[in-house]
Amino acid sequence: MNVFDTVMLSRAEEYDAAKIKDILAAHFAALGLNAEFFAGKKVAVKPNLVMKKEPEAAATTHPAVLDALLSLLRDMNVTPVIAESPGGLYTAARMESIYKGCGITPVAEKYGDILNRDVTWKKMRFEKALVCHDFDIITPLYEADVIIDLCKLKSHSLTKMSAAVKNFYGSVPGVTKFEMHAAFPENERFIGMICDLCKMFCEEKEIIAITDAIVGMEGNGPTGGSPRKIGCLLSARNPFASDLLAEKILGFEGTVPMVREAAKRGYMPESVEKLNVVGINPENVAMHDFVEPDSTKGGGSALTYFTTGKWGNIFAPKPKINLSLCRGCGECAASCPQHTIEMRKNKEGKKKAHIIRKNCIRCFCCQELCPFVAIDTKKNPLLNIITKFS
Ligand code: SF4
Numbered sequence: 001m002n003v004f005d006t007v008m009l010s011r012a013e014e015y016d017a018a019k020i021k022d023i024l025a026a027h028f029a030a031l032g033l034n035a036e037f038f039a040g041k042k043v044a045v046k047p048n049l050v051m052k053k054e055p056e057a058a059a060t061t062h063p064a065v066l067d068a069l070l071s072l073l074r075d076m077n078v079t080p081v082i083a084e085s086p087g088g089l090y091t092a093a094r095m096e097s098i099y100k101g102c103g104i105t106p107v108a109e110k111y112g113d114i115l116n117r118d119v120t121w122k123k124m125r126f127e128k129a130l131v132c133h134d135f136d137i138i139t140p141l142y143e144a145d146v147i148i149d150l151c152k153l154k155s156h157s158l159t160k161m162s163a164a165v166k167n168f169y170g171s172v173p174g175v176t177k178f179e180m181h182a183a184f185p186e187n188e189r190f191i192g193m194i195c196d197l198c199k200m201f202c203e204e205k206e207i208i209a210i211t212d213a214i215v216g217m218e219g220n221g222p223t224g225g226s227p228r229k230i231g232c233l234l235s236a237r238n239p240f241a242s243d244l245l246a247e248k249i250l251g252f253e254g255t256v257p258m259v260r261e262a263a264k265r266g267y268m269p270e271s272v273e274k275l276n277v278v279g280i281n282p283e284n285v286a287m288h289d290f291v292e293p294d295s296t297k298g299g300g301s302a303l304t305y306f307t308t309g310k311w312g313n314i315f316a317p318k319p320k321i322n323l324s325l326c327r328g329c330g331e332c333a334a335s336c337p338q339h340t341i342e343m344r345k346n347k348e349g350k351k352k353a354h355i356i357r358k359n360c361i362r363c364f365c366c367q368e369l370c371p372f373v374a375i376d377t378k379k380n381p382l383l384n385i386i387t388k389f390s
């Protein structure tokens, strides 16, 4: 079996750590991940903790999946470090608060002092990169020999889908992520940069991608959508192969730009039919009505043509503050890579966010990090007509 083209796929109906552990144990055995594999290696677990959200919101990796994985690793005498850099400031105090808010702290503490509190980073270079060669990487992931990419399956306003490959963006420290959005404002280049980042890790380290697709997020993910039961778990040694299958499971086959770019680069087989899927038949879990983000609805070549390049400023979907929901917390302004959100007082003297359009690069960081889901997606009505008839 070629483990780099293989994806393990199992049904998983509920967040029951014991049942999930049984599933992961079977996946690990099939992928050759045993005590001998881990012996003497530094292991880091990289969950998706994009922001402080309770597990039921389905924006972050569920603690029960982490619990199952840590228990399995303990059986193999592995003590990992849990490391993540969410959006926003990367400080020890903020990390504590996010670990707690996401329900990770009590689970991790059962296995020792394994939550990362080192908020330094190192430089990594990828000579074979096509878009971006140099990355700042948080120290525990830089130092790890094995990274367990414990991601959540979600929709995503910028990249349409977030799973194993996109999860690596959380290896870049805090606000550096915003700088990278500003450095790669065109969606195509941003996606190319993420593919470089993930491929760099695949070449430098052993990667194990586990996708929490028991309950995912649909709609305006990665944080403002709605939980949606999907009912499965995926494991793979190649995160690009895993995402190819995840794309199919969401019913997004052939339409997720990051998956298309990776296939074009030859990072995994070009179609699900060429993957070695072990376990259940993907057709039995593939969804047909999973809601995509407002920003990508009606996708296709017309959408791409009219939302990029010279037409982008006119037609591309844009973030829009919902003033009735905005509580004036200022998180969006602090996270905007273009510094193009101002906090202004309304007639009642309440602070509200205001986007100055001309500098907006439509990265949707503001929507991702708004704690009150107060940023909608505004689409040009003409775009709806164009994409409908294309
Ligand atoms: S993050 Fe959300 S609630 Fe806070 S100021 Fe921005 S739009 Fe308003």
Ligand code: SF4
Pocket: 319, 335, 336, 337, 338, 339, 340, 341, 355, 359, 360, 361, 362, 363, 364, 365, 366, 367
């Ligand atoms: S306003 Fe929002 S979408 Fe526009 S550049 Fe700032 S964070 Fe990105």
